[in-house]
Amino acid sequence: MTTIQLFIGALTLLTNAFFVGAEFALEPGFEVAPVPTALLLGPPLVAVIRILRPLAFGINAFANTLLKLLRVEPKNEVEAVFTDDQLARMVMDSSQAGLLSAADGERLRDALELGTRPVGEILVPAARMRTVADTVTPASLERVAAQPGYSRFPVTGGSQALLGYLHIKDALGVADRDEPFPRTVPHPLTRVSIDTRSTTRSPRSAPWAATWPLSPATRASSSAS
Numbered sequence: 001m002t003t004i005q006l007f008i009g010a011l012t013l014l015t016n017a018f019f020v021g022a023e024f025a026l027e028p029g030f031e032v033a034p035v036p037t038a039l040l041l042g043p044p045l046v047a048v049i050r051i052l053r054p055l056a057f058g059i060n061a062f063a064n065t066l067l068k069l070l071r072v073e074p075k076n077e078v079e080a081v082f083t084d085d086q087l088a089r090m091v092m093d094s095s096q097a098g099l100l101s102a103a104d105g106e107r108l109r110d111a112l113e114l115g116t117r118p119v120g121e122i123l124v125p126a127a128r129m130r131t132v133a134d135t136v137t138p139a140s141l142e143r144v145a146a147q148p149g150y151s152r153f154p155v156t157g158g159s160q161a162l163l164g165y166l167h168i169k170d171a172l173g174v175a176d177r178d179e180p181f182p183r184t185v186p187h188p189l190t191r192v193s194i195d196t197r198s199t200t201r202s203p204r205s206a207p208w209a210a211t212w213p214l215s216p217a218t219r220a221s222s223s224a225s
Contacts, residue, residue: 088112120194131156134163135180138171155186164188
């Protein structure tokens, strides 16, 4: 046998041993005891990588040179870029084939339309918002969030004015569960004009997006989540 044949045979055996060892020996160890397995195998794997790095770079350089001789531009990463129209077509085809549920398909179509529709098309009227009072407690906020499954809720004062919004995470770690949130806790709201292009989620996927008068005119604002 020639040296090249021996090299190819040894490389094939090492490759098969690597895949078999990784799949059937190392993977169960990482699943059962990830930290001890990583501490045990980390140093020898790093040593192997450092030893074989010149060989790996040499093989990669040889492959790139061969591709250039064949008039093929080598690439280290595979590029997968799709246009909005292509993504929309993929979502539609997946929905028609039953690979996506109706709700998931609608949610993905809404996401692809972000930035293309004005805020006025996606606003939820103030009367339909899920809000909480400024006297809400951490315990009651958790109960309210469990019903619709939303994570953010506008906070209204006595005159129904929006004071900000609370995130369900604001209730975590609060010692007194039955005391109202301090006035400094609600997050500020961003107000935009009704003809602003949308950069938030649509009402079908967002918990709230409120129309709130800026003036007696017909302009409105949206509470950005």
